[in-house]
Amino acid sequence: MVKKLNINNRRAYFDYELINKYKFIAGIExxxxxxxxxxNNNVSLNNSYCKLIKNNIYVFDMYVSNYLLGMNFNPKRVKKLLLKRKEINFIYNKINDLKLNIIPTNIFINERGYIKLIFFLAKSKKNYDKRQSxxxxxxxxxxxxNYNSK
Structure with missing residues (x-):
């Protein structure tokens, strides 16, 4: 039986205007x-972001706390995303053309038991957009x- 995993980056929805057309799902190394x-749900995506470096996409500032019975590692270790070359080239072109950011939003476990990361290409919001939201x-x-009180 696979555990349900519900880890969201709530800050991403506030700080960025996510473009639904550019949603990607990737494995994590x-x-x-x-x-x-x-x-065990000991992970946080707050303030995490992705960068494209030498034709690979990496996740920065994704906090994974140390497992009690396992070997110790750096909790904010940079992790590589597993994508096809065609997807990486598409993302590279969109980032350069439209000046977009790569923002991770969710982590989930698929039906085969693999841990996957959902990320979007997004534009950062201005302060007045944040106030409006x-x-x-x-x-x-x-x-x-008001609706419930009637």
Whole structure:
């Protein structure tokens, strides 16, 4: 039986305008004790980002805490994403043409038991866009409260 894994980067939805058309799913190159630690939900995607370096995509600042019974490693170790060359070339072209960022949003375990990372190509929001999204969330909550009180 495969455990449910629900790890989200909530900050990414606030700081970036994610482009749904450019959603990718990739495997992650991990150590054995990192896999066990991730399966125990000891991972955080907050403030993590991806970079394209020498035709490979790497995840930076993804925090994976040390597994108690395994070997110790650097919790913020840079991890390589496993993608096809065609996908990497497509991402490279979009980043250079449209000036986009690569932002990881979710980690999940697929039906075969492999740990996968979902990432988007995104544009960073300006401060006034962030304030507007806070305002919209506030009014949505008010509408729900008013609707439920009737």
């Amino acid at each position: 991990l150590l054995g004790s990192e896999v066990k630690s991730i399966k 806070i305002k919209n969330k506030y009014f949505e909550k008010l509408d729900k409260i």
